Amino acid sequence: xxxxxxxxxxxxxxxxxxxxxxxxxxxxxxxxxxxxxxxxxxxxxxxxxxxxxxxxxxxxxxxxxxxxxxxxxxxxxxxxxxxxxxxxxxxxx
Amino acid sequence: xxxxxxxxxxxxxxxxxxxxxxxxxxxxxxxxxxxxxxxxxxxxxxxxxxxxxxxxxxxxxxxxxxxxxxxxxxxxxxxxxxxxxxxxxxxxxxxxxxxxxxxxxxxxxxxxxxxxxxxxxxxxxxxxxxxxxxxxxxxxxxxxxxxxxxxxxxxxxxxxxxxxxxxxxxxxxxxxxxxxxxxxxxxxxxxxxxxxxxxxxxxxxxxxxxxxxxxxxxxxxxxxxxxxxxxxxxxxxxxxxxxxxxxxxxxxxxxxxxxxxxxxxxxxxxxxxxxxxxxxxxxxxxxxxxxxxxxxxxxxxxxxxxxxxxxxxxxxxxxxxxxxxxxxxxxxxxxxxxxxxxxxxxxxxxxxxxxxxxxxxxxxxxxxxxxxxxxxxxxxxxxxxxxxxxxxxxxxxxxxxxxxxxxxxxxxxxxxxxxxxxxxxxxxxxxxxxxxxxxxxxxxxxxxxxxxxxxxxxxxxxxxxxxxxxxxxxxxxxxxxxxxxxxxxxxxxxxxxxxxxxxxxxxxxxxxxxxxxxxxxxxxxxxxxxxxxxxxxxxxxxxxxxxxxxxxx
Amino acid sequence: xxxxxxxxxxxxxxxxxxxxxxxxxxxxxxxxxxxxxxxxxxxxxxxxxxxxxxxxxxxxxxxxxxxxxxxxxxxxxxxxxxxxxxxxxxxxxxxxxxxxxxxxxxxxxxxxxxxxxxxxxxxxxxxxxxxxxxxxxxxxxxxxxxxxxxxxxxxxxxxxxxxxxxxxxxxxxxxxxxxxxxxxxxxxxxxxxxxxxxxxxxxxxxxxxxxxxxxxxxxx
Numbered sequence: 001x002x003x004x005x006x007x008x009x010x011x012x013x014x015x016x017x018x019x020x021x022x023x024x025x026x027x028x029x030x031x032x033x034x035x036x037x038x039x040x041x042x043x044x045x046x047x048x049x050x051x052x053x054x055x056x057x058x059x060x061x062x063x064x065x066x067x068x069x070x071x072x073x074x075x076x077x078x079x080x081x082x083x084x085x086x087x088x089x090x091x092x093x
Numbered sequence: 094x095x096x097x098x099x100x101x102x103x104x105x106x107x108x109x110x111x112x113x114x115x116x117x118x119x120x121x122x123x124x125x126x127x128x129x130x131x132x133x134x135x136x137x138x139x140x141x142x143x144x145x146x147x148x149x150x151x152x153x154x155x156x157x158x159x160x161x162x163x164x165x166x167x168x169x170x171x172x173x174x175x176x177x178x179x180x181x182x183x184x185x186x187x188x189x190x191x192x193x194x195x196x197x198x199x200x201x202x203x204x205x206x207x208x209x210x211x212x213x214x215x216x217x218x219x220x221x222x223x224x225x226x227x228x229x230x231x232x233x234x235x236x237x238x239x240x241x242x243x244x245x246x247x248x249x250x251x252x253x254x255x256x257x258x259x260x261x262x263x264x265x266x267x268x269x270x271x272x273x274x275x276x277x278x279x280x281x282x283x284x285x286x287x288x289x290x291x292x293x294x295x296x297x298x299x300x301x302x303x304x305x306x307x308x309x310x311x312x313x314x315x316x317x318x319x320x321x322x323x324x325x326x327x328x329x330x331x332x333x334x335x336x337x338x339x340x341x342x343x344x345x346x347x348x349x350x351x352x353x354x355x356x357x358x359x360x361x362x363x364x365x366x367x368x369x370x371x372x373x374x375x376x377x378x379x380x381x382x383x384x385x386x387x388x389x390x391x392x393x394x395x396x397x398x399x400x401x402x403x404x405x406x407x408x409x410x411x412x413x414x415x416x417x418x419x420x421x422x423x424x425x426x427x428x429x430x431x432x433x434x435x436x437x438x439x440x441x442x443x444x445x446x447x448x449x450x451x452x453x454x455x456x457x458x459x460x461x462x463x464x465x466x467x468x469x470x471x472x473x474x475x476x477x478x479x480x481x482x483x484x485x486x487x488x489x490x491x492x493x494x495x496x497x498x499x500x501x502x503x504x505x506x507x508x509x510x511x512x513x514x515x516x517x518x519x520x521x522x523x524x525x526x527x528x529x530x531x532x533x534x535x536x537x538x539x540x541x542x543x544x545x546x547x548x549x550x551x552x553x554x555x556x557x558x559x560x561x562x563x564x565x566x567x568x569x570x571x572x573x574x575x576x577x578x579x580x581x582x583x584x585x586x587x588x589x590x591x592x593x594x595x596x597x598x599x600x601x602x603x604x605x606x607x608x609x610x611x612x613x614x615x616x617x618x619x620x621x622x623x624x625x626x627x628x629x630x631x632x633x634x635x636x637x638x639x640x641x642x643x644x645x646x
Numbered sequence: 647x648x649x650x651x652x653x654x655x656x657x658x659x660x661x662x663x664x665x666x667x668x669x670x671x672x673x674x675x676x677x678x679x680x681x682x683x684x685x686x687x688x689x690x691x692x693x694x695x696x697x698x699x700x701x702x703x704x705x706x707x708x709x710x711x712x713x714x715x716x717x718x719x720x721x722x723x724x725x726x727x728x729x730x731x732x733x734x735x736x737x738x739x740x741x742x743x744x745x746x747x748x749x750x751x752x753x754x755x756x757x758x759x760x761x762x763x764x765x766x767x768x769x770x771x772x773x774x775x776x777x778x779x780x781x782x783x784x785x786x787x788x789x790x791x792x793x794x795x796x797x798x799x800x801x802x803x804x805x806x807x808x809x810x811x812x813x814x815x816x817x818x819x820x821x822x823x824x825x826x827x828x829x830x831x832x833x834x835x836x837x838x839x840x841x842x843x844x845x846x847x848x849x850x851x852x853x854x855x856x857x858x859x860x861x862x863x864x865x866x
Contacts, residue, residue, distance in 0.1 A: 015730040029861035041857035073682035077689035087413035207662040317690035328780030338791035
């Protein structure tokens with residue numbers, strides 16, 4: 001069987017990291033960091049998402065095609081966001 | 094790659110086992126997982142929807158014979174064009190070639206026994222039917238009048254018609270689209286025959302692949318926006334209502350993010366069919382195969398970047414409008430590349446004007462006209478003048494009907510012998526193609542002029558000076574209707590009385606032509622292997638005349 | 647194919663595949679493609695949310711103060727743990743560890759139910775607080791309009807998420823039954839992996855829903 005299995009140790013470590021990040025994002029939201037709050041929160045979420053995708057979803061050990069699908073999905077959501085916000089953000093110019 | 098297997102000649106009782114006769118009974122059809130049978134199930138349902146959608150168009154064109162609104166009230170007319178659009182777009186054009194020709198031929202063309210997920214395939218058809226039932230309900234219970242575009246706030250607040258039932262029907266149909274696209278993507282990636290590398294694939298497969306990418310990435314956004322519209326209509330929260338903090342343009346952004354790529358869902362499969370037809374009937378390799386592949390993917394990608402061109406006059410920022418305008422010009426480039434490549438394929442080819450070729454040639458000409466007029470619309474200044482006029486209607490009908498429907502008919506005729514084991518009557522085929530071409534142009538060319546002169550779309554009454562062109566258009570529509578009726582009749586006729594066809598009546602390249610007509614349930618006796626480029630027509634050239642006499646049993 | 651009972655009881659190599667390996671890779675690929683569609687579905691709703699938050703940032707921040715942050719955080723931990731359980735179950739399937747497979751799946755279901763229970767409780771609290779648009783929405787202060795939109799998106803998106811969780815629970819339950827019957831082996835356990843991928847995706851959505859609704863900071 002070609003698939004490589006994620007070890008139990010890795011799974012536990014990932015869970016610990018995820019729970020830590022959850023606490024971190026909650027903690028960060030208790031402080032007014034100005035415009036930084038949103039990017040910090042999103043960045044932490046992205047880290048958590050990356051951990052889940054890479055390890056729990058085995059993307060780290062998956063074939064190249066899986067990566068294409070992941071990147072394409074994210075990229076396409078990006079298109080939706082970028083071009084729509086182009087309208088909203090430039091209406092006042 | 095030569096075609097040599099047994100024909101289906103002989104007395105009826107001795108007919109070889111094929112996917113049509115391997116089991117009988119309604120259950121064997123309604124519970125089938127055979128991609129070929131599912132394709133036929135789709136074909137029947139789609140034809141029915143095409144007839145209903147066409148009926149709406151007939152009624153509209155009758156009303157438009159006179160400047161006054163005398164046949165129908167404006168409300169009824171609104172329902173006619175809405176249902177025409179909804180049915181034709183979602184229940185005919187979007188599924189058409191992928192669900193019928195794609196389902197039938199993708200596994201055959203790649204040397205597979207079936208799609209990756211056969212049960213999902215059947216489920217897709219049932220979902221389609223379920224969605225169509227909602228539409229039937231709407232048709233018989235009073236209709237919907239918002240336009241197929243469901244613009245807010247009319248669809249969410251003011252319309253007194255069955256908006257929710259319609260949006261639900263389309264929402265359900267979206268799942269059918271997504272699952273079909275998913276099935277094709279996975280199949281084409283994972284189930285190609287040994288030796289069938291990507292750049293040995295027929296261009297039809299490339300087109301279906303690109304179409305499927307659009308299907309799976311665009312349709313979910315439609316699902317989301319239909320959900321929002323439905324909720325807004327039921328609960329009036331203000332999602333798209335400026336007086337409650339919402340923005341109607343958000344609806345349009347989300348709607349068109351799907352609906353623009355949707356038009357590429359509709360046209361790409363047609364382009365794939367045309368590539369198959371043009372090569373076979375000019376006995377030549379496609380010119381610039383790689384370019385056509387990249388252009389196909391390019392259209393799929395760039396098609397996602399241009400949706401704002403439907404909103405130029407809606408109130409988006411000028412900077413966004415400029416961005417979308419430039420991107421819209423860009424997306425024309427890969428389409429143009431394909432037209433050049435088809436034309437270059439024809440050049441010095443050994444052309445035979447069989448029915449499918451007539452449709453393919455019609456496609457190339459009419460699609461070019463439709464595509465070029467799209468550039469008119471992409472120009473900001475010009476669009477202000479022709480937006481929401483008959484110019485737009487003519488533009489998209491040239492592509493959808495002059496392009497896509499003709500490609501569908503061309504593919505249907507081309508592959509009819511393979512699907513049914515029978516030849517259609519060639520004389521009638523040519524006649525119908527001609528009638529369609531003439532009828533089509535008479536219907537829609539005047540509409541370019543009407544639009545440019547200022548006749549707005551979606552109006553049941555118009556200024557008297559537009560009448561002559563409208564009468565021409567309606568006359569053309571009646572001819573077009575005859576052109577569509579003819580194949581319905583003679584194709585059905587051919588099922589019983591048509592000449593029996595051998596495995597490869599057109600001496601075409603492609604794995605689907607190496608198996609009997611109709612194919613056996615498992616498609617191939619032995620899994621084929623591929624070791625050469627597609628469209629290898631040079632070695633067929635000496636045989637093309639001999640084949641004319643020998644082709645059937 | 648009248649084998650529905652058999653399907654539950656043993657591995658099935660479908661005729662269109664050459665071997666189980668191809669079948670497994672195909673199923674997994676298919677699920678990834680499906681997840682991409684789900685990404686676009688939720689993405690569209692996130693986009694709509696973003697548009698309105700961009701238009702009324704203070705209003706959204708104000709509304710976010712009415713969220714039950716602690717329940718949200720606990721629920722996040724619950725869901726993350728359920729993903730861990732699924733990952734454990736998949737590992738169990740991969741190495742032939744029946745106990746791990748069964749416990750992993752069972753605990754996934756338990757945690758999933760806990761999540762939904764908390765969610766339901768939250769919805770109830772919002773209902774009591776008159777924060778349900780279309781039902782009984784009341785909001786004091788200048789941000790009422792933006793808050794209504796905020797809460798609409800909250801219910802719509804977490805509601806859609808909950809629907810996906812219910813489907814996920816159904817799928818995991820089926821996997822649990824099949825695992826109990828010993829259907830899965832080291833060679834054949836693709837369905838567990840595939841359902842696992844789906845479950846993780848549902849978790850991923852929540853990872854973004856949480857900060858976006860519960861943790862908007864009110865700036866002064």
